[in-house]
Amino acid sequence: MSASESKTELRLGLAGLGTVGSGVVKMIQDTQDLLQERTGSVISVVAATARDKKKDRGFSMDGMTWHESAVDVATDPNVNVFVELIGGSDGPALDSVRAALMNGKHVVTANKALIALHGSEFAQLADDHNVALNYEASVAGGIPIIKSLREGLVINQVKRIFGILNGTCNYILSVMEETGRAFDDVLKDAQDLGYAEADPSFDIGGIDAAHKLAILTSLAYGCEVDFDSIYIEGIETISAHDIAMAKELGYRIKLLGIAEKSDAGISQRVHPCFVKLDRPIANVSDVTNAVVVDTDYLGRLVLEGPGAGQFPTASAVIADIADIARGVTQPVFMKPARDLKPGAAIAMDQHVGEYYIRLTARDKPGVMAEITQDLADEGVSIETIIQRGAEGVENVPIILVTHKCQESVMNRALQRIAAHDAIVRPPRMIRIEDV
């Protein structure tokens, strides 16, 4: 498509007419005049595919050619921008995006798994064919974090980027804290409300957040996307007791995705964190997402907003489409694809931080001495220790907060502690994060 053509007509081919896809069509139909006014282009959906052709989606399909497959939409000669809203890192999503790029069509997608796993290949294809690959909606729904990194922060070095990247987990942790209810119970609510993905294990297991983090890391540090190096822990084992203890100690538990660069390389991790109650990120609740970027020249950037939902996500998809209409093309990951190199990954056992430990122990003489001796032998210094036994109760929780130490050392100490007969359940460790 030449620059002059891009200013006059954008002919979209849409694959996937679920919640987000339907939202995109409705918004384009409802905001035609505004879109034209702001982009100088006529933007319309000329081709589409979805699982069910006959379903009433509440908008007119007049003027759209129906195709039986996403690849057919991507290769339809009438389409000059392919919009992939199917989801999933393989199958039709992968085949159609690849086909679109190889056929020289611009691509817009909301698919975090696809970009997290195939982003480097796609970046090269996009560069080779001189087309845009835009994916704003793939991270934190409606929050314009990709634009902020790709454009606004182009001359800043990112020291650390972190955030609440999964609304389902944030909702579950918020409701558990507000109500004292158990994890499984609140997860069911999140599913009934439609927050969780079709397979909730991707949400609660931290994988969805890790897909998003992989994308942010690549943009922040101008390196290849490296999902496999991310350390991932979900929120499945967080108990109402941990949440209550966090509060008592002055913290709140949040699932964070964190990427950080040091001289040794790049660390990427997704796990539950204790964060101080007075920090802005501790007060982002329910399904809301937030991303914080610490940089050299700009300082700290904080973005907070809806991380999911039909129209917030569709709004981000249309912003990407509008960029193409305006002739704005950015390198996929901050620099030309040929210059993207793997970022040296730092292993999790090199992490240094403070830790919250929950032990369950028999209430008998000498147990505390054994535990503290193990910690002393490994050189782990205790900041706080709490044990509240009660008359006639056999097993009691012991809560420890440590000073900073290396994670490999913490793990060794926990292995020794777990080996005592008096420790009746595997220790639970949650990292305390200085954000």
Ligand code: HSE
């Ligand atoms: N299921 C995701 C979440 C929304 O809970 O944040 C889309 O990425």
